[in-house]
Amino acid sequence: MEHSHRVSRGAGTPRASRGARSLARPAVTEPSRSRSSVDDEIESLANARDEAQAALRAAQDAYAEACARRDGRVASRxxxxxxxxxxxxxxxxxxxxxxxxxxxxxxxxxxxxxxxxxxxxxxxxxxxxxxxxxxxxxxxxxxxxxxxxxxxxxxxxxxxxxxxxxxxxxxxxxxxxxxxxxxxxxxxxxxxxxxxxxxxxxxxxxxxxxxxxxxxxxxxxxxxxxxxxxxxxxxxxxxxxxxxxxxxxxxxxxxxxxxxxxxxxxxxxxxxxxxxxxxxxxxxxxxxxxxxxxxxxxxxxxxxxxxxxxxxxxxxxxxxxxxxxxxxxxxxxxxxxxxxxxxxxxxxxxxxxxxxxxxxxxxxxxxxxxxxxxxxxxxxxxxxxxxxxxxxxxxxxxxxxxxxxxxxxMADVRKIDLLTGAALAFIAANAWIDRLAQSAGLDTLEIGGVDVGETLSEDGILVQILRFLPFF
CATH class of the missing domain: 1.20.1260.140 (Alternative oxidase)
Incomplete structure (x- = not known):
């Protein structure tokens, strides 16, 4: 494994088993042989896994190369x-x-x-x-x-x-x-x-x-x-x-x-x-x-x-x-x-x-x-x-x-632009009406008995427009 370095410029010992063992007993016990067999099997499976991974990588490379040829992405001279x-x-x-x-x-x-x-x-x-x-x-x-x-x-x-x-x-x-x-x-x-x-x-x-x-x-x-x-x-x-x-x-x-x-x-x-x-x-x-x-x-x-x-x-x-x-x-x-x-x-x-x-x-x-x-x-x-x-x-x-x-x-971008513009226009109009009412010393601005600010905001036209926008 490579490591980066700054450059200036210019098997352990097995634990003893419990109890005495007969000298006539075989050197390798049955459990030991079993563990050895399992280790061999694991090593064999690991080798098979590595070979399968190498074969898979080769198959994927061949598949990618075939797709590249189909799409006209072959290496040129x-x-x-x-x-x-x-x-x-x-x-x-x-x-x-x-x-x-x-x-x-x-x-x-x-x-x-x-x-x-x-x-x-x-x-x-x-x-x-x-x-x-x-x-x-x-x-x-x-x-x-x-x-x-x-x-x-x-x-x-x-x-x-x-x-x-x-x-x-x-x-x-x-x-x-x-x-x-x-x-x-x-x-x-x-x-x-x-x-x-x-x-x-x-x-x-x-x-x-x-x-x-x-x-x-x-x-x-x-x-x-x-x-x-x-x-x-x-x-x-x-x-x-x-x-x-x-x-x-x-x-x-x-x-x-x-x-x-x-x-x-x-x-x-x-x-x-x-x-x-x-x-x-x-x-x-x-x-x-x-x-x-x-x-x-x-x-x-x-x-x-x-x-x-x-x-x-x-x-x-x-x-x-x-x-x-x-x-x-x-x-x-x-x-x-x-x-x-x-x-x-x-x-x-x-x-x-x-x-x-x-x-x-x-x-x-x-x-x-x-x-x-x-x-x-x-x-x-x-x-x-x-x-x-x-x-x-x-x-x-x-x-x-x-x-x-x-x-x-999102399919109709123009519709979103129009609705966004309309919403911004009504927000600006509502702010202008509030300022006009305040300058006249009025709590609200009414035309023909209708509260203009309430018509534009709250449950009025503005809210209806915002409901059609995908981000409200």
Whole structure:
């Protein structure tokens, strides 16, 4: 099992049985022979299990390859040539990560029998340690010092302690290559306009567009890895929120028809978590401001999504569909824009572990729009990793769309827009009438003996409009 190490730059004895034993008695008793027989049987069954798992993996790979041929996704000659190009790259054998959080908290794939995961210490201890680290990084950020841990200092974590000076230099050069990657915001918007639009009411689309503009402003085109790390930090929250709310609904006895959906949402969150770890291993969390923004945005987003779910689960899913579709455009543009460089750089360990070596049950679980086990990913280069992430996001889009299928109210987006506009107009009119009545020194404003405020509010026109909206 590989472990990450920071790199500087430049059979026990059996217990005696009770009572005396005759020397004439055989050395191996009948119970001992029985236990030995059981042990042999267990070992034989374990070997058979391993062989069956290997055969199953081979069958699944063959099935996925056949599905790829059917769908026209066969490896092209240009991809074969890309393998030759990567094998000629000086970074082909470089195995390292650059994650700041990983340097403090570790990585779960480094857990082994000799290094068990254990349990966390109490919250006060962990919070104090983390606050001390982040406070030091914040002071460095405010003073403009980018050469301290946690605020821009290169963190290089190697898979082995035995690193030669030449390998250490290659690790530093690889990090410098990552710093040359770019992402065109204008090209992302062009991709979004070119594809079919995701139907969404303006009550959902307005905050979505505001979020996209915010990302463009905060993360310029020369900071794509940092942008991806922020996005994936936040992207885990919807599925965490949906599972939370489904569990609460089940607990209260309100709804249990969607219990199996919690398994799908967990698989989606597990997938987004590995996207986050990939970007973290590329150094996306190196700067204090990015971590501060990402952590606090994720917590606020989680709370907002819980409220959105309470108002309308379909609208919450609709917002996630918009975000995931935007992620597809973003990753597709990034992979195409940096194709030549990405094909020379190795994929992080965590990417290979998740897509190729791990238990693929959860990987299959969130892909609800395709036959199970019909997609298998080969990850060698960083280009492979980003293409895999892009395709994962497309699967999330399909799943979010399916989660809205039973809500007939979401079928007519224009109707929702009109009713929402009418409700907002009546709310504004009611507020204006109240202010007009107060300025005239009246408790209510009556026209022809009719209380206008009561007509618009309470059990009046406004309530009738709100009853038709899916989130009231």
């Amino acid at each position: 240009s991809e074969d040539e890309a393998d030759v190009l990567f094998n000629a790259s000086p970074y082909v054998d470089v195995r390292c990560e650059y994650g700041y959080i990983q340097s403090n908290a570790g990585l779960y794939i480094d857990v082994s029998k000799t290094r068990p995961p254990g349990v966390p210490r109490n919250a006060l201890t962990l919070a104090t340690e983390n606050f001390t680290r982040e406070l030091s990084a914040m002071r460095a950020f405010l003073s403009g010092d980018n050469s301290v841990p946690g605020n821009g200092e290169p963190v290089i974590l190697a898979a082995s302690t035995d690193v030669s000076p030449e390998e250490a230099e290659l690790m530093s050069e690889l990090r410098d290559q990552l710093a040359t990657l770019t992402l065109s915001n204008d090209a992302i918007w062009a991709r979004e306009k070119a594809r079919p639009e995701v139907p969404a009411p303006w009550i959902i689309k307005a905050p979505y567009l505001a979020l996209c503009v915010f990302l463009d402003l905060v993360f310029p085109e020369n900071r794509p890895i940092q942008r991806f790390w922020f996005l994936e930090t936040v992207a885990r929250m919807p599925y965490f929120s949906y599972n939370t709310m489904l569990t609460v609904y089940e607990l209260l006895g309100w709804w249990r028809r969607s219990s199996e959906l919690r398994r799908v949402h967990f698989a989606e969150e597990w997938n987004e978590y590995h996207h986050l770890l990939i970007h973290e291993s590329l150094g996306g969390d190196a700067a204090w401001r990015d971590r501060f923004l990402g952590f606090h945005s994720a917590l606020l987003y989680y709370g907002a999504l819980n409220v959105a779910w309470l108002l309308s689960p379909a609208l919450a899913y609709n917002f996630s569909e918009l975000i995931e579709a935007h992620a597809v455009d973003t990753y597709a543009q990034f992979a195409e824009e940096n194709k030549a460089t990405l094909r020379k750089l190795p994929a992080p360990r965590i990417a290979r572990k998740y897509y190729e070596e791990g238990d693929l049950y959860l990987f299959d679980e969130f892909q609800t729009a395709r036959p199970r086990s019909s997609r298998r990913v080969r990850v060698t280069t960083l280009y492979d990793a980003f293409c895999a992430i892009r395709d994962d996001e497309a699967e999330h889009v399909a799943t979010m769309a399916e989660c809205q299928m039973e809500d007939s109210a």
